[in-house]
Amino acid sequence: MSQVKYDVAGIGNALVDVIANADDAFLNSENIQKGGMTLIDAERADTLYGRMGEAIESSGGSCANTIAGLASLGGKGAFFGKVKEDQLGQVFIHDITTLGVAFPASVATNGAPTGRCLVLVTPDAQRSMSTYLGAAQNLTPNDIDEEVIRASAITYMEGYLWDQPGAKDAFLKAAKVARDAGRIVSLTLSDSFCVDRFRPEFQKLVKDEVDLLFANEAEILSLYEVDSFEEALERVRKECKFAALTRSELGAVVVANGDVHKVAAEKVSKVVDTTGAGDLFAAGFLYGLARGYKPDHCGRLGVMAAAEIISHYGPRPMISLKELAAERGL
Amino acid sequence: MSQVKYDVAGIGNALVDVIANADDAFLNSENIQKGGMTLIDAERADTLYGRMGEAIESSGGSCANTIAGLASLGGKGAFFGKVKEDQLGQVFIHDITTLGVAFPASVATNGAPTGRCLVLVTPDAQRSMSTYLGAAQNLTPNDIDEEVIRASAITYMEGYLWDQPGAKDAFLKAAKVARDAGRIVSLTLSDSFCVDRFRPEFQKLVKDEVDLLFANEAEILSLYEVDSFEEALERVRKECKFAALTRSELGAVVVANGDVHKVAAEKVSKVVDTTGAGDLFAAGFLYGLARGYKPDHCGRLGVMAAAEIISHYGPRPMISLKELAAERGL
Numbered sequence: 258m259s260q261v262k263y264d265v266a267g268i269g270n271a272l273v274d275v276i277a278n279a280d281d282a283f284l285n286s287e288n289i290q291k292g293g294m295t296l297i298d299a300e301r302a303d304t305l306y307g308r309m310g311e312a313i314e315s316s317g318g319s320c321a322n323t324i325a326g327l328a329s330l331g332g333k334g335a336f337f338g339k340v341k342e343d344q345l346g347q348v349f350i351h352d353i354t355t356l357g358v359a360f361p362a363s364v365a366t367n368g369a370p371t372g373r374c375l376v377l378v379t380p381d382a383q384r385s386m387s388t389y390l391g392a393a394q395n396l397t398p399n400d401i402d403e404e405v406i407r408a409s410a411i412t413y414m415e416g417y418l419w420d421q422p423g424a425k426d427a428f429l430k431a432a433k434v435a436r437d438a439g440r441i442v443s444l445t446l447s448d449s450f451c452v453d454r455f456r457p458e459f460q461k462l463v464k465d466e467v468d469l470l471f472a473n474e475a476e477i478l479s480l481y482e483v484d485s486f487e488e489a490l491e492r493v494r495k496e497c498k499f500a501a502l503t504r505s506e507l508g509a510v511v512v513a514n515g516d517v518h519k520v521a522a523e524k525v526s527k528v529v530d531t532t533g534a535g536d537l538f539a540a541g542f543l544y545g546l547a548r549g550y551k552p553d554h555c556g557r558l559g560v561m562a563a564a565e566i567i568s569h570y571g572p573r574p575m576i577s578l579k580e581l582a583a584e585r586g587l
Numbered sequence: 588m589s590q591v592k593y594d595v596a597g598i599g600n601a602l603v604d605v606i607a608n609a610d611d612a613f614l615n616s617e618n619i620q621k622g623g624m625t626l627i628d629a630e631r632a633d634t635l636y637g638r639m640g641e642a643i644e645s646s647g648g649s650c651a652n653t654i655a656g657l658a659s660l661g662g663k664g665a666f667f668g669k670v671k672e673d674q675l676g677q678v679f680i681h682d683i684t685t686l687g688v689a690f691p692a693s694v695a696t697n698g699a700p701t702g703r704c705l706v707l708v709t710p711d712a713q714r715s716m717s718t719y720l721g722a723a724q725n726l727t728p729n730d731i732d733e734e735v736i737r738a739s740a741i742t743y744m745e746g747y748l749w750d751q752p753g754a755k756d757a758f759l760k761a762a763k764v765a766r767d768a769g770r771i772v773s774l775t776l777s778d779s780f781c782v783d784r785f786r787p788e789f790q791k792l793v794k795d796e797v798d799l800l801f802a803n804e805a806e807i808l809s810l811y812e813v814d815s816f817e818e819a820l821e822r823v824r825k826e827c828k829f830a831a832l833t834r835s836e837l838g839a840v841v842v843a844n845g846d847v848h849k850v851a852a853e854k855v856s857k858v859v860d861t862t863g864a865g866d867l868f869a870a871g872f873l874y875g876l877a878r879g880y881k882p883d884h885c886g887r888l889g890v891m892a893a894a895e896i897i898s899h900y901g902p903r904p905m906i907s908l909k910e911l912a913a914e915r916g917l
Binding site: 278306307309310311312313314315316325343344345348351352355356370569570571573575576 | 608636637639640641642643644645646655673674675678681682685686700899900901903905906
């Protein structure tokens, strides 16, 4: 078995977030599903951007946010995703590598521009996302460096990858390499609409290939097509070695080898923007697991990281999560 | 006299801000003057960006921030500045035009990329800026639409323009057009280091051509090379019809036709990032003056807008300043 060099290798869509405030009427007039993620094409991205208000830009992408959070906690990460060598691509690469994260995938020199996610934040702090994948859709198995996967304690992937054949194959290749190397394979279901699109495949994946599953309540209910969280939890206990189920202000429920641990949410004085909450929960949890912490400790790190991210705009930490964890005795 | 179509026409450097946290040790190691603005070239911009931490991007530029703030208050604005037709240029144009601001200058199709300002925010919320002007330095008198200037109640310009010959000429042309049309000519001194670079010219400008001067304490002391605020204030009373002098937590002092009005600062529960504080003060003041409000009312609008901007990262309002003013009865 090769030496562990990274706590987590992540595979996901490399995106720059474009974040603006909007009201419910705007979402309705644009037919945007509140709280969801919708894939859009370049033309629709231009039109919607033209109608959006003033925005700020931040590196984003669900899995990339998680790896950035892991690095902020002091973890060693690698991220596989595809950008173009344009200005937004440069921003993405700067932001992830300045954290010490390895970025082994090649950068596209032609074709679609770096992908972006148009994030509309409503006054209730909910985010609704319209994603133009751009260069991100050109991730292929060739971009996956097997040595990096073998050298990572956990390989973590986002369900969103399933939307493109090449990325899906990259995902399956990485999962096989990780499994063969005796590493942990982890998946986030990403989004309940994503689960709707790929339910049978995700059910099989979770049962047969995934050691650690992340899902929020809507996603896990959708995966198993059940109505109650308790029913879903029972299925998870049977099928997953590890799982972390997030329930917003109800906190998280961690499953580890059949045992169930409840972790309370942290109080946040003002919730500004929930973008990245799930991603940062995963960051804290993965960091803890890679470092051999107990399940409830992992959960508390996740809850702490999520609380930081929802207190400001943008899906990347504004302060050192490592220092925050030290202050909390975590 | 042509009809007034705009409250304010602004001329300034069109820049995208790249905002990251940094500590004092980083500023020292990079020889960055705390609280100041230093012009840098493309190579230095790349090097410094490479050493900076994870960042967020926001449209910026001192005068452009002011015009954006004016629009957020419900004012009608126009902005003259130069960007290239690259991704950051698109971001800049989107953000200013989505507010309803007119953007009459042509967009560069070749040459230097859209300019950017690398903003380092220290834990004391102070910002230190390193600016690569890029396309912004190619603003020329040809970019100034005289009709727009004549149709604007106030023409507002930033002292930073003095750093480039073409932009300086654009400034002088606009000032003449505005004056000849019987409009108000306004200037912000921008930065005490900028005043150091052009003191004699700025002294003459303020005395002969400017109706409304904006300066913070360091800038006005530097302009007149005096040691006390009171001495500077006396000079201002003699030389300026209108002036607004900002003093951070001491609030602002407004001069109007020889009378002096003091305006208290607003308490801010947590000062996060002071970038844009002066720009947004000017926004509130200009809006008030263009709408014919009394001097202390103008000052209170300025103080309110500045308080909003320092409570979060980035130099553009995150909420509607018009609604905020309505809540305050302003």
